Amino acid sequence: MRFTFGLGFAIALSASAAFAAGEQAPLQIVVSKDQQSLVVYDGNTVVATSNVSTGKAGHSTPTGIFSILEKRRFHKSNIYSNAPMPFMQRLTWSGIALHASNHVPSYPASHGCVRMPDAFAKQLFKMTGRGLHVLISDRQLTPVAISDPFLFQPKTEEPELLSDATLRPSISHVHTQSVEVATIELPPEKPAPAETEKQPPIRMLITHRGPREITMDIQSLLNGLGYAAGFADGYAGTQTTDAIKAFQTAEKITVDGQMTPAFVEALYAKAGKGKPPNGQLLVRRDFEPLFETPVVIDRPEIALGTHFFQFQDIDATTGKGDWFAMTLDNTLSAPMKKRLGITVEEDPMAFNTAQRVLSRITVPDETRQRIEELLAEGSSLTISDMGVGQETGAGTDFVTVTRSRSKS
The missing domain is CATH 2.40.440.10 (L,D-transpeptidase catalytic domain-like)
Known part of the structure; x- marks a missing residue:
């Protein structure tokens, strides 16, 4: 070396x-x-x-x-x-x-x-x-080519079917009388499309949802079900606590005004929202936030680790590209593991560690479609327990600072 x-x-x-x-x-x-x-x-x-x-x-x-x-x-x-x-x-x-x-x-x-x-x-x-x-x-670290159904690919347009082809009778069916054939008038020939301007790459981060995002969801769902939780600002005051107690009373579950896992699951089920999202996907472009959306992380007690994926080499014929992955060492502090409910650390040297993490994440279909429309050469995805750190801010992409085992 x-x-x-x-x-x-x-x-x-x-x-x-x-x-x-x-x-x-x-x-x-x-x-x-x-x-x-x-x-x-x-x-x-x-x-x-x-x-x-x-x-x-x-x-x-x-x-x-x-x-x-x-x-x-x-x-x-x-x-x-x-x-x-x-x-x-x-x-x-x-x-x-x-x-x-x-x-x-x-x-x-x-x-x-x-x-x-x-x-x-x-x-x-x-x-x-x-x-x-x-x-x-x-x-x-060395980038490794990776193929996985989770990884996004650009949205490509399907070729048009030849539904407007002109019809004519075959020789064996030629009649002495005139033959009427239903045809569709062909549209004028479309001019060759102008070369579209290449879009800048997007930056994606998947991490755990914070308490504020979870509280905002709970407030919105309670309000939607008729329990006055106040403005969905992510800060649980007296009005939100009273709304939680009212819901717990109506659903005959433990009444304590706390956002326990049992309460959250019951609330999402009542609202018809399925499994509560415990993760979030954030998207930036040109160093500016673009949008964010909830995602579901399976087995959240297992650490995500820190993984980096880069998309490139888009094939002009198929419109598909290649992904390359690297996994970084990252030791979580005891307070962070307690806050996130993590009891099992991720082994960055384990076989197929990046693909195992991808298999635990579910992204809404509408979000996947939106990303496929935005995906461009050089786009990237980071998956990490670390969340949005202090170095991520105005004029940056997502900055993930890791913690080595040698640090106290």
């Missing part, structure tokens, strides 16, 4: 020529803190590699799923005495970035950023665009 990364600059030079003239390819960047390495992938193909230097003790580089938020050829640190950061590619608004440096030792030495050799950083800068994903992990 060390020898391979030493050759990275030569690979980058040949790769940059392939992408400089055309569109930005939906690449992925993977940084390994253990290996002190950076690998650029196109799907599961290595495009470029380099040695790097990540954050030293006390200034550790965070692990997780990021994307390039900003690019500057000439930049100086706002935190560390205007230190030069040429070919800066920002990963968080709190100060983590990829950048060039004249000092890139084979060990962690930075204040949290990922340092790269100057020549490699310059070439990488040409190959990337805003929104390109960067995964940082303790161990080396």
